[in-house]
Amino acid sequence: MDDKGNLRGGWWAKNLDDIDREVARLAAICNVKVLDAGVIARILEGDESVCGTRNAAAFAKLRDAMKMHYHIRTKAVEAMGEHATARIIEQIVEDLRQRTGDRLGGTQP
Numbered sequence: 001m002d003d004k005g006n007l008r009g010g011w012w013a014k015n016l017d018d019i020d021r022e023v024a025r026l027a028a029i030c031n032v033k034v035l036d037a038g039v040i041a042r043i044l045e046g047d048e049s050v051c052g053t054r055n056a057a058a059f060a061k062l063r064d065a066m067k068m069h070y071h072i073r074t075k076a077v078e079a080m081g082e083h084a085t086a087r088i089i090e091q092i093v094e095d096l097r098q099r100t101g102d103r104l105g106g107t108q109p
Helices: 003-030 039-044 056-080 082-104
Strands: none
Touching (some): 003 056, 039 056, 056 082
16 A cells, blocks of 8 residues: 555544544443444444433434444445455454453454
């Protein structure tokens, strides 16, 4: 990848990281394990029953942040391709797992 490609990849990585940090923060407030199977779909559908703590405002922000993640992810795939975007997201999730332990749910690699 040339320097321009590296810069573009860094831009997408920063934007996805910022959004995913916010998702993790809001998930912690709502006490929801976003990486457990089916939870993301339920959040996007507006199902607040996935939360361990009731906080309508935080859940609404979490849902919006998840939508934004998928919007930015789609744009990143268009700009860099599926493989490069998947690598960025994998690294972000791994970094978040290191910081939050099992708080986000899902299986540890």
